Every structure is written in structure tokens, then in C-alpha cells.
Amino acid sequence: MRILTGNDLKTGAVVWWTGEFWSLHVDEAVDVGERAEEIMAAEEAARRVNVPYAIEATREDDGHVRPAHIKDRVRALGPTVRPDLTLKPQDPEALDWVI
Amino acid sequence: MYAYDQYDQQMVDARVAEFRDQARRRLEGKLTEDQFKPLRLMNGLYLQLHAYMLRVAIPYGTLNSRQMTMLGDIADRYDRGYGHFTTRQNIQYNWIKLEDAADILADLATVEMHATQTSGNCIRNISSDHFAGAAHDEVVDPRPYAELLRQWSSFHPEFSYLPRKFKICVIASEKDRAAMRLHDIGIRIIERDGELGAQFFVGGGMGRTPMIAPMVRDFVALDQLVTYAEACLRVYNRYGRRDNKYKARIKILVHELGAEEYTRQVEEEFAHLLEQGVEPPFAELERIRTFFTDPPFEDDAKSVERSDPDFAVWVDRNTHRHKHDAYVSAVISLKPVGGIPGDATGEQMRLMARLAKQYSFDEIRVMHTQNVVLPHVRIADLPALWAELHEAGLGAPNMDTIEDIIACPGLDYCSLANARSIPLAQRISERFDKSGKTGKLGELKLKISGCINACGHHHAGHIGILGVDKKGKENYQLSLGGSEAEDVSLAKITGPGFDEDGVIEAVEKVTDLYLAQRTEGERFIDTYRRLGMEPFKEALYG
Numbered sequence: 001m002r003i004l005t006g007n008d009l010k011t012g013a014v015v016w017w018t019g020e021f022w023s024l025h026v027d028e029a030v031d032v033g034e035r036a037e038e039i040m041a042a043e044e045a046a047r048r049v050n051v052p053y054a055i056e057a058t059r060e061d062d063g064h065v066r067p068a069h070i071k072d073r074v075r076a077l078g079p080t081v082r083p084d085l086t087l088k089p090q091d092p093e094a095l096d097w098v099i
Numbered sequence: 100m101y102a103y104d105q106y107d108q109q110m111v112d113a114r115v116a117e118f119r120d121q122a123r124r125r126l127e128g129k130l131t132e133d134q135f136k137p138l139r140l141m142n143g144l145y146l147q148l149h150a151y152m153l154r155v156a157i158p159y160g161t162l163n164s165r166q167m168t169m170l171g172d173i174a175d176r177y178d179r180g181y182g183h184f185t186t187r188q189n190i191q192y193n194w195i196k197l198e199d200a201a202d203i204l205a206d207l208a209t210v211e212m213h214a215t216q217t218s219g220n221c222i223r224n225i226s227s228d229h230f231a232g233a234a235h236d237e238v239v240d241p242r243p244y245a246e247l248l249r250q251w252s253s254f255h256p257e258f259s260y261l262p263r264k265f266k267i268c269v270i271a272s273e274k275d276r277a278a279m280r281l282h283d284i285g286i287r288i289i290e291r292d293g294e295l296g297a298q299f300f301v302g303g304g305m306g307r308t309p310m311i312a313p314m315v316r317d318f319v320a321l322d323q324l325v326t327y328a329e330a331c332l333r334v335y336n337r338y339g340r341r342d343n344k345y346k347a348r349i350k351i352l353v354h355e356l357g358a359e360e361y362t363r364q365v366e367e368e369f370a371h372l373l374e375q376g377v378e379p380p381f382a383e384l385e386r387i388r389t390f391f392t393d394p395p396f397e398d399d400a401k402s403v404e405r406s407d408p409d410f411a412v413w414v415d416r417n418t419h420r421h422k423h424d425a426y427v428s429a430v431i432s433l434k435p436v437g438g439i440p441g442d443a444t445g446e447q448m449r450l451m452a453r454l455a456k457q458y459s460f461d462e463i464r465v466m467h468t469q470n471v472v473l474p475h476v477r478i479a480d481l482p483a484l485w486a487e488l489h490e491a492g493l494g495a496p497n498m499d500t501i502e503d504i505i506a507c508p509g510l511d512y513c514s515l516a517n518a519r520s521i522p523l524a525q526r527i528s529e530r531f532d533k534s535g536k537t538g539k540l541g542e543l544k545l546k547i548s549g550c551i552n553a554c555g556h557h558h559a560g561h562i563g564i565l566g567v568d569k570k571g572k573e574n575y576q577l578s579l580g581g582s583e584a585e586d587v588s589l590a591k592i593t594g595p596g597f598d599e600d601g602v603i604e605a606v607e608k609v610t611d612l613y614l615a616q617r618t619e620g621e622r623f624i625d626t627y628r629r630l631g632m633e634p635f636k637e638a639l640y641g
Contacts, residue, residue, distance in 0.1 A: 010126065011196045012150035047128050051146065069571060071510060074149055074519075078509040081439055081521045085179055085194075099573075 001031035001059060004039060005072065006052030014075045015049060016065075022049050024087065026076035029057065051094070073098045078084050100161050100462065101246050101390040103211045110254065111208045114215055118142045119201035126198065141221075143214030144200055148514050149459070151195040154217040155207060159227035159245040159269070160188030160465040164452035167463055169210045171448030177203050182448065183512075184433060184441040185268070186505055186554055188226050188465040189217060193512055220261045222252035222332075228270045228277050231429045232391060233474035235420045238290045243388045244297070244324060247379070250387075251325050253542040258332055262339035263347040265332070266304070277467060278583035280312045281305055281559060283349045284331055288321075295321055301331050301361070302353030304554035309589050310350040315365060323369075326378045330369035334361065366617035394460035399425040400479040410485050412538075413496035418481070425478055429459075431471040431488060432495035432503065436532040437525050440467030440506045450491050458484050468505055470498065498641040501536075501543040501610070502528040505556050509549030509566060510573070516549035518573035520565025523547050526603055531610075540610055543623045544582070559583035561624045562609065563590040564602060575602035577636055579609065580627050591632060594640050605639055612638045 003026075004017035015022035016029040017039060023029070032039055036054040043049045056068040067073050078086030080095050088094040103111070118138070125135040139145075143154040155170070162170075170190055174182045177199045178192040185191055195203065207213055216223055225245045232240040248267060252258065258265070268279045271288035277287035285300035296318040303312025319327045335349045336358075353361045401424050405411040418427040431451060434440050443451070451471055455463045458480050459473035466472060476484060488494035497503045504527060507513065509520030524547055531537045547558030550567075557563030563578040574596040581590030596607050610623070612635060615627045627635065 007146060007150070010198045012146060012194075014149055044132075047126075051132055070573065071148070071514075071516075074510055078149060079193075080106065081511050081525065 001057050001065075002033060002054050003029040003037060003065065003067070004032055004036060004052055004054055005029070005067075005075065006040075006044075006049040009047050009050040012050075016076075017043070017049075017052075026057075026065050027063065030088045064097075070098065071075065100162060100242075101158075101387065106206075106241060106249075107211070111211070111213045111215075114142070114213065115201060115204045115208050118204055122201050137219070137581040139200075140218040141215065142200075142204065143217035144195070144197075145218060147193065148510075148512055150193065151197055151200065152512070153192045153195045153200060153203060153214055154185070155192075155212060155214045155352075156224040157189050157212075157215050157465050159225055159231065159242050160229055160467075161242060162463040162465065163461050164456040164463065166212055167356040167452035167455065168263055168449050169206060169212070171443075171445040171452065173203055173206060174355065174445035174448065177470060177613075179608045181442050181444045183439075183508065184443065184465050184469050184471065186467050186469065186507070186556055187224060187231070188467055189224055190465070191508075193508075201235075218264075220263050220265075221259050222255065222261075222265045222267060222305050225249050225252070226266070226268045226277055226282070226467060228272065229464045229472050230276060230419055230428050230474065231271070231464070231593070232393075232462075233419075233421050233426075234274075235422045236274055237270075237272040237422075239271050239288055239295060240391050241269045241288050243391050244271075244286070244288060244321070245269040246387050247325065247367070247384055248328060251328070251379070255545075256297060258336065261332075261336055262341045263344070263349075265335075265349065267328070273585060275585040275587070278556065278559060280587045281556075281583055282312065284328065284535055285312050285409045286324075286328075289318070291318055297321060297324055297327070299331065300329060302358070302363075304350045305556060305558045305604060306348065307345060307551040307553075308348075309553065310351065310354060311587050311589065312350070313353070315358060315362040321384070322381050323373070323378060326372050327365075327369055329377055330372055333368050333372075334364045338364075394462070394475055395425060396423040396475070397477075399477050401425055403481050405479050409489070410482060413485055413489075413494060416474075416496045416500065417498045419472075420494070421475065423475075426475050427478055427481070429473045429476045429481065429484060430466070430498045431493050432497055433470050433493070434494055434497055434503050434524075434528065435495050435527045436502065439521050440504055440524050443471075447493060448492060450487070451493070454484060454487060468503060470503070497528075497537065498537075498589050499542045499544065501531050501540050501545050501562075501606075504528060505544075505545075505546040505560075507548050507550075507555035509547075509555075510556065513549060513554075516566065517568035518549050518575065520547040520549040520555055520564075520566060523564060523566075523575070523599065523602065524613075526599075527544070527606055530603065530607070536610065536614075539614060541622055543610070545606070546581075556583060557581070558589050559587075560590055561622075561627070567596065569596065573599060575599065575603060577605050579632065580624065582624055586624075591637055593632065608638045609635050
């Protein structure tokens with residue numbers, strides 16, 4: 001699947017396109033197919049996202065969305081060396097998902 | 100240390116006001132990201148992997164306690180409670196909001212700090228010896244010259260759009276503790292026949308094409324220092340390549356022209372500039388020097404009770420000989436076992452500030468090795484200082500050991516990185532601490548970069564590790580034989596790379612070989628140079 005990511009303009013937080021809004025959670029990302037350019041142009045113009053880009057990802061059997069590249073998985077979770085600052089501070093398996 | 104005059108303060112305040120307006124216009128949609136990006140970068144604001152990152156300049160690594168307290172307060176007020184000291188003696192905050200950035204710059208300005216020229220193709224923060232003004236072996240305190248160059252290079256209209264970024268380092272001792280020859284311009288202040296002057300080394304650097312700067316002038320009179328630097332920059336600005344980012348650094352120009360031809364052109368430009376009279380009045384250098392006078396040292400005990408073995412090993416490893424025999428410079432390690440190299444919490448920063456005020460005449464230095472120095476500590480005060488550091492988790496006795504690892508932020512934070520650096524540093528320090536080999540290995544400089552840009556100085560490590568992306572997986576190249584010191588050399592790659600577990604095993608193997616093969620008094624780098632690469636390759640791949 002092809003999903004969209006970028007950063008929130010005000011906070012810089014990593015965000016993912018859900019089809020309606022930008023979420024902090026990659027699992028809420030949707031496949032945009034061929035509409036990536038169109039959505040990014042509109043959303044960036046409206047300042048709802050900063051420097052968006054499209055990436056490849058897969059939806060796994062358990063429903064989780066997994067970006068294809070490790071860099072985007074680190075972005076999705078947070079720094080692997082500071083679990084307390086990630087989106088899943090209580091999940092000991094979150095790091096395995098990144099690697 | 101240097102204190103702003105009204106011009107310095109006006110410049111910094113004006114820059115804050117200007118950036119506040121630029122950020123407001125960006126948030127209101129009056130500037131696009133393409134328009135805003137170069138403006139924010141000129142103020143040290145990057146967009147990194149997780150958020151905006153702000154890099155704050157610490158000129159030649161010198162701080163006072165008021166400034167360090169502010170850095171700690173910023174960490175708590177605007178970031179997530181910590182900051183990261185970098186390999187160019189600066190500090191970075193990883194979780195900055197754009198809407199807060201101007202307020203942070205305004206707070207910094209109240210303590211005579213800023214973030215200008217910490218990014219972009221301009222002259223960056225001038226770096227120096229972290230023991231400057233305290234070391235027993237310097238011919239003079241190099242910081243007044245670094246400050247003069249800071250003032251010259253700040254907002255210099257001719258050098259605000261160079262072909263690429265430009266890094267200058269100033270030292271004043273034979274010992275090189277600042278990787279001087281791995282800078283675009285490295286300056287060593289020397290004394291010759293009773294007169295002080297400057298040696299210029301130009302065209303060094305790390306990155307994807309590491310080079311050691313050749314000497315282009317063995318003595319420049321100090322009343323011509325700025326003029327000579329200007330000549331070096333002018334030739335680069337005129338002929339440095341702007342068509343290819345990867346060939347735009349001055350090292351490429353010096354390499355392609357040849358040091359001799361580059362020097363000839365610099366000398367020609369220098370002669371021309373001397374006629375123009377661009378050098379600031381010598382009185383200005385004298386004025387700057389008055390800010391760097393010695394604090395009121397007093398005679399006191401020259402030794403200290405060492406019955407506590409933990410204290411004794413800290414003294415042996417983490418203190419450095421001072422020019423006054425009742426004092427030492429004390430290194431505060433930001434490398435606890437298993438910790439993140441260079442990170443300090445807001446609370447730790449405020450503690451270091453208080454300790455500087457109490458024990459070090461209000462002076463602090465940041466090391467390019469991502470540690471902090473209290474430059475002037477009475478030997479008699481060391482037990483009390485160590486007790487407080489130990490209590491706060493800042494007392495790791497590991498300076499220049501295999502646990503004193505330089506590591507860039509890597510893929511955990513940096514958008515340029517290909518692999519993570521910090522987890523390797525954590526695992527290696529834990530492993531060697533546990534095995535007890537750290538002390539046996541002695542001086543061993545291990546440096547890790549998460550990409551070819553080499554912010555972790557892997558080219559200059561006795562052992563260097565470079566993280567690369569191999570078909571979507573992290574992979575690590577091992578290199579041996581680098582040094583950033585006065586015996587400067589570039590490390591060579593051992594062979595095929597390793598995965599994370601494999602490279603840690605590889606570090607263990609090369610250090611085991613060193614322990615088995617070393618002769619009396621040899622450091623790891625000495626043994627490597629004596630034996631050459633082959634036995635190490637054999638140990639790794641044989």
C-alpha cells in the first residue's frame with residue numbers, strides 16, 4: 001500500500017494521512033493509491049501538514065501498518081533508544097517492530 | 100569569558116525579532132516551506148526525523164553557569180527534559196515546536212547566546228581546545244583569537260553564501276585536542292623567537308571524502324590573522340564548486356588545485372588584502388583579550404587523599420593537568436555505562452552550572468567528545484566535586500577509554516542517517532564495563548557515525564564504525580587506525596561489514612588482538628601502526 005506521511009507544521013510531530021485528517025498513529029494510515037500528489041498538494045497548501053511524502057507500506061495480518069523502510073518505522077514509533085519518548089512506552093515488543 | 104557589548108546584543112536581539120516575524124509568516128501561510136527553510140536554517144532550526152531540531156551555538160565550547168542553567172531550563176520548558184551536546188561543542192534540542200522557536204531564541208539572547216550560523220553554507224561555530232585557558236601546555240589561551248574570528252565571521256556579507264558549510268578551529272598547543280587538522284581551516288597559535296603567530300592548515304575534513312589539512316602557512320603574524328583567514332576564504336568562495344554539493348567543500352578545491360597552487364593564490368590574495376586594510380585594529384584584539392584573563396588562582400594543596408579506589412580512578416582518568424599546580428581541569432562524563440553519548444537532562448545541566456560556580460570560577464567548556472569540562476578545579480576540592488557528580492550519575496571514570504564513545508544521533512534522530520549509532524555505543528560500553536577490559540585497554544578512541552557525513556568522526560577513531568543501509572538493513576563497516584590528535588591519520592576499512600551483533604563482536608576481537616600483541620606502553624593505535632592491518636583482518640575474517 002502507498003501511504004502519506006509528513007510533519008505537523010506547528011509542532012513538527014510525525015503525522016500520517018488517515019483519509020480525513022493527519023494522525024500521530026501509523027496504524028490509521030490509509031492506502032492513497034494514485035492520489036498521493038493530489039492529497040499532498042491540497043493538504044500542504046492548507047498548512048495541515050509540512051513536507052509530506054509518500055512511502056510504501058504493508059498492512060499486516062494483525063491490522064498494523066508497517067512502513068517498508070526502517071527510517072519511517074523509526075519515525076512512526078520514536079527513538080528506539082528512548083522507549084519512554086515513543087508512542088508505545090509500555091510495549092516491550094515495539095522495538096522489534098522497528099528492526 | 101567574553102561578554103557582549105551593545106553591538107553584539109543588538110545584533111542578536113534584532114535577529115530574534117526578525118526570526119519571530121518569519122516564523123509568524125510561515126505559520127500564517129504567508130511563506131511556503133521552500134521560502135521558509137533557508138530562513139529557519141540560518142537560525143539553526145532543522146526539521147529532523149521526529150520534530151524540529153534546534154542547534155544552539157556554544158562559541159569555542161565556552162559557557163558560564165548562567166548560560167548552562169538557561170540551556171537546562173530550555174530543555175525542560177520547551178523540549179522533553181534533555182539536550183544533546185554535539186561533536187562541534189554545540190547543543191541540540193530534538194523536540195522543538197516551531198511556534199516556540201522564537202521564544203527560545205529570545206531566552207537564549209538574555210544570556211548572550213544564539214543559534215545563528217549553526218546551519219547553512221556559512222562559517223559555523225568556531226571550535227577550540229576544551230582545555231583552553233587552563234592547559235599546562237598551551238602557549239597562550241586560543242579563545243581570544245577564536246572570539247576575534249567569531250566576530251569577523253558573524254553575518255560576514257561576503258561569506259554568508261559559501262559553496263558549502265565552513266568550519267574553523269583554533270588551538271594553541273602541540274597537543275591537538277580539537278581535531279584541528281580535520282577542519283576546513285585549522286589554526287595553531289605558536290611561539291617563535293618570542294613572537295606569537297599562527298600556523299594555517301587548510302582543506303581538512305571528514306564526511307564522505309576525508310582529508311587531513313595540509314599546512315599552507317607556517318607563521319602568520321597575529322595582527323594579520325583575520326586578513327589571512329579572509330584570503331583563504333576568498334579563494335575558496337571564488338573557485339569552490341557550486342555545481343556539485345559533494346565536491347563543494349574547500350578540501351576538494353585544495354586537493355584538486357594542489358596545496359601549493361592553492362597557497363600561491365591565497366598568498367596573492369593576502370598581499371592584495373593587506374593593501375586594503377581589512378584587519379581589525381589590534382586594539383580590538385587587546386580589548387577581547389581582557390575578557391580572557393586568568394581567574395584569581397591561589398596556592399593550595401597539590402595532591403589529594405586517594406584511598407577511595409573509585410575516586411582515585413576518576414582522578415586518574417578524568418582530570419587534566421592545569422597550568423597552575425594547585426588546580427586541574429575536571430571532565431564530567433556524559434557517557435554513563437549504557438547511556439546515550441552527549442545527552443544531559445535539564446536537571447544535570449543545572450547541576451553542572453552550580454558546580455561550575457562553586458568549584459570552577461563560573462567556567463564550563465563543552466568537549467567535541469560530547470563531555471563537559473570544569474576547567475579550573477582546586478585539587479583540594481576534587482573529593483567534594485566527585486561525590487556530587489557520582490551522586491548525579493555524572494561521575495563515570497572513562498575519559499579517552501573505549502567507553503568514552505563519540506556517537507552521532509544516527510537513525511534514532513537524524514533524517515540523513517542510514518543506521519543507528521547510539522545503540523551500538525550503549526552496548527559496547529556495557530560489554531566492556533562488564534568484562535572489566537576498559538582499564539586494561541587504556542586510551543582507545545572509538546567513534547561511530549550513522550552515515551557517510553561522519554558527524555560521529557568515525558574516520559578519526561582508533562576504531563571507527565560507519566553505519567550503512569544494506570538492502571534496507573542496518574550494516575556496519577569497521578575501520579581502524581584513525582586519529583584526530585597531533586598524530587592525525589585516517590582510519591582504513593577492515594573489510595566487509597557486519598550486522599549489529601557482528602560489529603560488536605568485531606570490536607571485541609580487534610581489542611583482544613591488541614591486548615595479546617601490544618608491547619610495553621603501546622596504545623591500541625600504536626600497536627595497529629606497528630602491526631598493520633593484516634593481523635587484524637585475519638582476526639576478523641580469517
